[in-house]
Amino acid sequence: MNPKTGLLEPLESLSMTDRVENILREYFTENAFKPGDALPNEMEIAQKLNVSRNVVREALSRLRMLGMIEARPRRGMIMAQPDLLAGIEKVLNPFILSKSNQNDIFELRLILEMGIAEFLFARKTPKDLDELEAIVEKQKGLPVLSKEDEIEFHGKLYDMTGNETFQRFQSLLFPVFEHVFATMVTTTEHAAPANPVSHYDLFKILKDGTPEEFRKAMHIHLSVYYNTIRR
Amino acid sequence: MNPKTGLLEPLESLSMTDRVENILREYFTENAFKPGDALPNEMEIAQKLNVSRNVVREALSRLRMLGMIEARPRRGMIMAQPDLLAGIEKVLNPFILSKSNQNDIFELRLILEMGIAEFLFARKTPKDLDELEAIVEKQKGLPVLSKEDEIEFHGKLYDMTGNETFQRFQSLLFPVFEHVFATMVTTTEHAAPANPVSHYDLFKILKDGTPEEFRKAMHIHLSVYYNTIRR
Incomplete structure (x- = not known):
């Protein structure tokens, strides 16, 4: 690694969870997911992105907090209508x-x-x-x-x-x-x-x-x- | 369980992660945590609340997304100034x-x-x-x-x-x-x-x-x- 550029890199870069969260939100928008649409499950996402299931679980938990996704019994995760001000x-x-x-x-x-x-x-x-x-x-x-x-x-x-x-x-x-x-x-x-x-x-x-x-x-x-x- | 009241319970109640997230935010406010203040670590929180570390990690990840907390090398987690509109x-x-x-x-x-x-x-x-x-x-x-x-x-x-x-x-x-x-x-x-x-x-x-x-x-x-x- 070049120490000169190394010094000028941002001190805090995005964590793996931040990146997976961003990728998922982009994926939903680009594929026009609507409330009620079924999402791929945790394991599928982890495999496609080649990251650990823990990272995927954290990213999904963030989106659940914002009301963007919901877990439904026997239906897995679905897209939801977010709470704008949560x-x-x-x-x-x-x-x-x-x-x-x-x-x-x-x-x-x-x-x-x-x-x-x-x-x-x-x-x-x-x-x-x-x-x-x-x-x-x-x-x-x-x-x-x-x-x-x-x-x-x-x-x-x-x-x-x-x-x-x-x-x-x-x-x-x-x-x-x-x-x-x-x-x-x-x-x-x-x-x-x-x-x-x-x-x-x-x-x-x-x-x-x-x-x-x-x-x-x-x-x-x-x-x-x-x-x-x-x- | 009384089936009558059981039927009238909310279909979706708070998940364990929702509850830990809420408890943590209340804990920060009640103890007047300010930006820069060190937080208890993941294991301590899990032990005190008697929940799994995975649940605590998810809840902390949500707060990190909102900019409320930050992980600092060698200092563990600290309180941070949140991004109001994130x-x-x-x-x-x-x-x-x-x-x-x-x-x-x-x-x-x-x-x-x-x-x-x-x-x-x-x-x-x-x-x-x-x-x-x-x-x-x-x-x-x-x-x-x-x-x-x-x-x-x-x-x-x-x-x-x-x-x-x-x-x-x-x-x-x-x-x-x-x-x-x-x-x-x-x-x-x-x-x-x-x-x-x-x-x-x-x-x-x-x-x-x-x-x-x-x-x-x-x-x-x-x-x-x-x-x-x-x-």
Whole structure:
């Protein structure tokens, strides 16, 4: 081996399991495997790829975790419909996420909240508005809103988008968002806006206003957070 | 076993590997493991949990795939900073994603495009605007924009948010977005708006306008897609 190139090789290259996992995913895509299609078994894969069964078992276990494949009694392994957010859900641990990932998540929630207006207006139903009204009426009397009150109101808005992936994604992001903001408020000043927009105001606009008015109001509602954006 | 309750048990319960994986992730969070912290080795874990080493190896392999843990020569396994989007990236295969997941992704891209205005205005630099201008000037003469032209313009906007997770997330969603839209246009009519907003118009507003004007223009720019939203 040439020591010069040896020194410049990546310190961590792909493990055998990484490679088998990648090969299997490519194989499924290239052969247009669909949910329900039977897969070759562990031993066949090991023989074709000339690797140990342990390596194949590990790679398959990873794909099973993502919901891409399933083991069915008497049918062996079949292709499955993956859980889109399974992977992201498992790593959302504030102790191990990088600071920059955590900040990105903080901002991502703000981006999403501003982007949903069209969907809320396109899909709101009288039943939704009644439920939202009950929430804001209950909150109107409170001197200060708890985290649970915030989740109840914003969570209802996420529901109303009719987009389940968005709903789940937002609820995954929320704890990290809260965590990041909590570390910010100890170090920075965050003035409340002169004319704050309440949950009740947002409800009224959603009921009788336009998507544009709603976005404008949501921006003021979230201004405490927007003021933290580094330029 | 009571056959009555037996019949009502879930058909697929958690495998031993699923359970060990869950236990390990909880163990890391509860003990506040941070990147770089050494983990117990495979044999210790197997002994403590009273399971086979194969099961532990599979569970650890899953966590390695997500970037949560790493094997270091002579240091054994350590906690690592996970790759937030690794899991989602691996399952974005249009052959296996459910139709409803694909529709959700289509909408998620629209939500994100509308939500970035504040960040674009807060972070735009003269260099960014010069680069964006070069892109729109080049595109002005074209009779029709290719997918690559679209990606070049919108991709530059994603860059300008300064949010790497958002950038990568959008570029992961784009192929699925295109795939879903391609299946829609064969079945539905999508009228172009009477006064369309071009990439050049969006650039001008980003240069001299306000976030509100930008969102309004972006909504018209994306109206072909917005018209597909089911109510």
